[in-house]
Amino acid sequence: MKNGFFATGAGIHLLPVLGRRVSVLGSTGSIGTATLDVIRFAREHYGPNAFPLQALTAQKNVGLLASQAREMRPEVVVIADSSLKQALADALAGSGIEVLAGNEAVIEAAQRPSEMVVSAIVGAAGLAPTLAAAKRGAIVALANKECVVAAGEVFRQAAADSRGVLIPVDSEHSAAFQLLDFAQTQAIEKITLTASGGPFRTWPAERMAAVTPEQAVRHPNWSMGAKISVDSATLMNKGLELIEAHVLFGLSPQKLDVIVHAQSVIHCLVSYADGSVLAHLSAPDMKTPIAHALGWPHRIGSPARTLNLAELGQMTFEDPDYDRFPCLRIARTCLHAGGDAPTILNAANEVAVESFLNRRIGFLGIAQIVEQTLEAFERLSNGQAPATLEDVLELDSAARAKAREFTGQAAGRAA
Ligand code: NAD
Numbered sequence: 547m548k549n550g551f552f553a554t555g556a557g558i559h560l561l562p563v564l565g566r567r568v569s570v571l572g573s574t575g576s577i578g579t580a581t582l583d584v585i586r587f588a589r590e591h592y593g594p595n596a597f598p599l600q601a602l603t604a605q606k607n608v609g610l611l612a613s614q615a616r617e618m619r620p621e622v623v624v625i626a627d628s629s630l631k632q633a634l635a636d637a638l639a640g641s642g643i644e645v646l647a648g649n650e651a652v653i654e655a656a657q658r659p660s661e662m663v664v665s666a667i668v669g670a671a672g673l674a675p676t677l678a679a680a681k682r683g684a685i686v687a688l689a690n691k692e693c694v695v696a697a698g699e700v701f702r703q704a705a706a707d708s709r710g711v712l713i714p715v716d717s718e719h720s721a722a723f724q725l726l727d728f729a730q731t732q733a734i735e736k737i738t739l740t741a742s743g744g745p746f747r748t749w750p751a752e753r754m755a756a757v758t759p760e761q762a763v764r765h766p767n768w769s770m771g772a773k774i775s776v777d778s779a780t781l782m783n784k785g786l787e788l789i790e791a792h793v794l795f796g797l798s799p800q801k802l803d804v805i806v807h808a809q810s811v812i813h814c815l816v817s818y819a820d821g822s823v824l825a826h827l828s829a830p831d832m833k834t835p836i837a838h839a840l841g842w843p844h845r846i847g848s849p850a851r852t853l854n855l856a857e858l859g860q861m862t863f864e865d866p867d868y869d870r871f872p873c874l875r876i877a878r879t880c881l882h883a884g885g886d887a888p889t890i891l892n893a894a895n896e897v898a899v900e901s902f903l904n905r906r907i908g909f910l911g912i913a914q915i916v917e918q919t920l921e922a923f924e925r926l927s928n929g930q931a932p933a934t935l936e937d938v939l940e941l942d943s944a945a946r947a948k949a950r951e952f953t954g955q956a957a958g959r960a961a
């Protein structure tokens with residue numbers, strides 16, 4: 547039953563959040579499509595005007611972007627690969643939707659007036675547009691962890707200057723955001739992020755040497771893009787998430803921890819001074835943290851799976867194995883080192899993961915390339931955290947070049 551702008555079931559308190567104009571950067575990816583699922587659900591349940599869209603952007607997938615645009619009616623769509631502009635324009639002919647192309651246009655889309663920007667581009671490619679959104683004070687629903695790992699200080703400064711808000715979408719950080727008592731930060735003893743352990747949680751190190759990209763992207767609990775799936779298999783993902791938590795919540799590295807919980811039902815635990823440990827539970831479905839971000843500070847309905855504890859039966863916990871998963875150890879070292887180490891870590895990891903997916907290096911080569919790159923920079927850098935976007939991009943590309951050198955050497959040895 548409809549009553550004016552939204553369905554009556556929405557309740558008056560939801561009207562301001564349902565009226566939010568939203569831009570989705572990376573709408574064709576795993577997080578992007580899940581975001582549109584949540585928006586579609588909101589339009590079906592609360593009324594067709596829920597979450598009007600400003601912009602949708604993608605890298606190459608013209609077909610999916612055009613069909614999303616025809617259904618969801620954004621004002622503008624952007625394809626980052628400019629050679630595909632005409633194809634996108636043809637696919638949207640007669641729709642009245644503006645078509646832009648190129649990396650600069652993705653940034654422009656983030657700058658257009660929307661209350662909220664969902665940052666769901668993968669990797670450091672998401673950095674400039676996400677920063678543009680943060681700088682103009684938009685609410686940023688942040689899935690792209692690489693950008694805050696690479697440019698933590700820059701984001702901290704942008705958020706402070708613009709008084710914008712970053713709402714985490716990464717499930718562990720969304721959970722932490724919901725559990726943290728920001729009025730009593732002195733009473734927070736520890737944030738513990740849970741890790742599923744990935745597809746090789748129980749594998750001996752020798753067996754991991756022969757892991758193929760197909761095996762690495764087959765995650766037991768989550769269906770995700772290729773890059774984050776490989777990061778989950780090496781546990782680099784959890785290392786990046788420790789750094790992400792440090793940037794987002796300002797807690798010292800000593801107060802950040804990881805526990806392996808294979809069922810991915812508890813996403814984060816927050817320990818308080820009085821001995822209380824608060825946990826956040828949900829089915830492993832990204833539509834829950836996405837809906838939390840879209841609706842914040844209220845709660846909206848979502849098409850996420852519901853949690854059935856009786857069906858689950860039991861939950862298990864174990865410490866991570868830093869020997870079999872050296873990426874987690876390396877990332878932890880970077881968390882403690884601070885300065886420019888996280889930027890180098892992220893860039894080297896992006897290069898190494900891409901090389902692994904292209905079968906140029908083996909699975910165990912990922913940690914080796916990242917470690918070699920960090921070692922090469924220990925002698926070269928001043929250790930300061932890059933303070934501007936330009937500084938981050940310069941260090942990011944220097945680290946990528948170094949990592950590519952090591953990747954070339956490793957590929958040469960293997961040939
Ligand atoms: P994905 O590979 O499925 O999608 C990536 C999106 O970014 C696509 O829309 C693609 O078109 C776009 N894109 C890629 N390269 C681009 C470029 N150079 N310029 C502009 N656009 C580009 O990735 P995903 O799994 O959806 O992950 C997105 C981000 O969210 C990552 O940073 C990831 O770490 C984070 N994240 C994902 C999940 C998950 O469940 N998938 C969970 C937590 C966090």
Ligand code: MG
Pocket residue numbers: 716717718787
């Ligand atoms: Mg996560």
